Amino acid sequence: MKLSPSVTIEQSETGLEFIKVASEFCDATIFLQGAQITEFTPTGKKPLLWVSQQEDYQEGKGVRGGIPICWPWFGVSQHEGWPAHGVARTGLWRAEQVKEEENSIYISLSLPMNQIDEKYWPHKTKLLVEFILSTSLEVRLTTTNLDSETLNFTQALHTYFPTPAIEETKVDGLQGSKYIEFGEGPFEQHDLVSFARETDMVYTQAQDTQRIITPDGIIEVSRENSRSCVLWNPWIDKSKRLSNFADDEYHVMLCLEAANVLEDSVELAPGDKHTLATSLRWV
Numbered sequence: 543m544k545l546s547p548s549v550t551i552e553q554s555e556t557g558l559e560f561i562k563v564a565s566e567f568c569d570a571t572i573f574l575q576g577a578q579i580t581e582f583t584p585t586g587k588k589p590l591l592w593v594s595q596q597e598d599y600q601e602g603k604g605v606r607g608g609i610p611i612c613w614p615w616f617g618v619s620q621h622e623g624w625p626a627h628g629v630a631r632t633g634l635w636r637a638e639q640v641k642e643e644e645n646s647i648y649i650s651l652s653l654p655m656n657q658i659d660e661k662y663w664p665h666k667t668k669l670l671v672e673f674i675l676s677t678s679l680e681v682r683l684t685t686t687n688l689d690s691e692t693l694n695f696t697q698a699l700h701t702y703f704p705t706p707a708i709e710e711t712k713v714d715g716l717q718g719s720k721y722i723e724f725g726e727g728p729f730e731q732h733d734l735v736s737f738a739r740e741t742d743m744v745y746t747q748a749q750d751t752q753r754i755i756t757p758d759g760i761i762e763v764s765r766e767n768s769r770s771c772v773l774w775n776p777w778i779d780k781s782k783r784l785s786n787f788a789d790d791e792y793h794v795m796l797c798l799e800a801a802n803v804l805e806d807s808v809e810l811a812p813g814d815k816h817t818l819a820t821s822l823r824w825v
Contacts, residue, residue, distance in 0.1 A: 546642040549649070556599045561637065563647055568675050573605065577635040577651045577671045580608035584677045587824050588758055592704035592795045596786045604631040606786040607702045607795075609681060609820075611671060614663055614695035616772075616803045627700070629662050630669065638670070646676040665689045678823035682766075685817075687810045694809050698772060698801035699820045701763070705756040708737045708775060708793050715752035716773070721745045722804065737796070740777035744804055746770055752798060759824055763798050766819035769806035772799040 543551040548565035563570040571581035583589045593607025604610050612627040635651040653669040666688040674680040687693050705711045713735040720728035721743040748771050754761040774797040781792045800820035802808050808816050
């Protein structure tokens with residue numbers, strides 16, 4: 543189905559529908575399941591997002607790569623048996639708007655809340671994600687409180703980035719911030735971050751922009767309304783335990799996530815909106 547000159551809806555071999563963008567300035571793929579963008583490649587540049595070669599795109603399972611949307615909780619729920627990272631990343635979203643302009647394409651999707659089991663989220667809310675695609679990518683996740691009471695939630699845009707060699711990759715822009723790792727801390731980040739072991743850091747008081755320095759070039763990552771950011775690489779042992787992830791793929795990826803987690807959870811008063819956003823580009 544053609545939505546605009548550069549945008550179509552297609553279907554994967556496993557039956558999942560996705561929005562395909564093939565424009566003069568970028569190529570992109572956005573699955574309706576999870577509203578998950580799995581491909582963004584500016585014309586003439588390398589991909590800005592990473593997806594595992596082991597990914598099999600199954601119904602009801604989050605994709606290992608791209609930008610999973612974690613909402614209304616991040617990580618493992620305190621309730622046993624509840625889905626990791628919330629209900630948004632496996633929900634079936636609805637395409638709302640596609641608008642093609644001279645230098646960008648705007649795509650928005652909403653999550654029909656009547657498909658969410660009330661035991662997970664009994665509140666009246668509206669959830670909208672917007673993608674602004676040009677030579678860069680901007681993703682905006684807006685939560686609107688339609689309820690009569692204040693809501694509290696955590697969230698993340700769980701972005702997977704590519705690198706040809708994690709051991710030769712560094713992250714700049716976290717110096718001076720505090721971080722928690724494996725439940726310990728806070729510690730202060732003094733230097734650029736390099737990778738030589740499993741990394742699972744939640745940063746607070748970080749600058750709004752970081753740079754991932756890879757052998758393929760520098761990726762600039764900006765965040766908005768993100769009081770936390772998460773840096774993750776599973777390294778050797780955890781890679782062997784992950785689903786849809788090859789044992790050696792920790793060499794070629796990392797996650798740097800716009801987030802509001804732990805003590806930085808969002809409190810949203812009745813009638814208010816909150817937009818978490820991230821922007822990515824090759825420098």
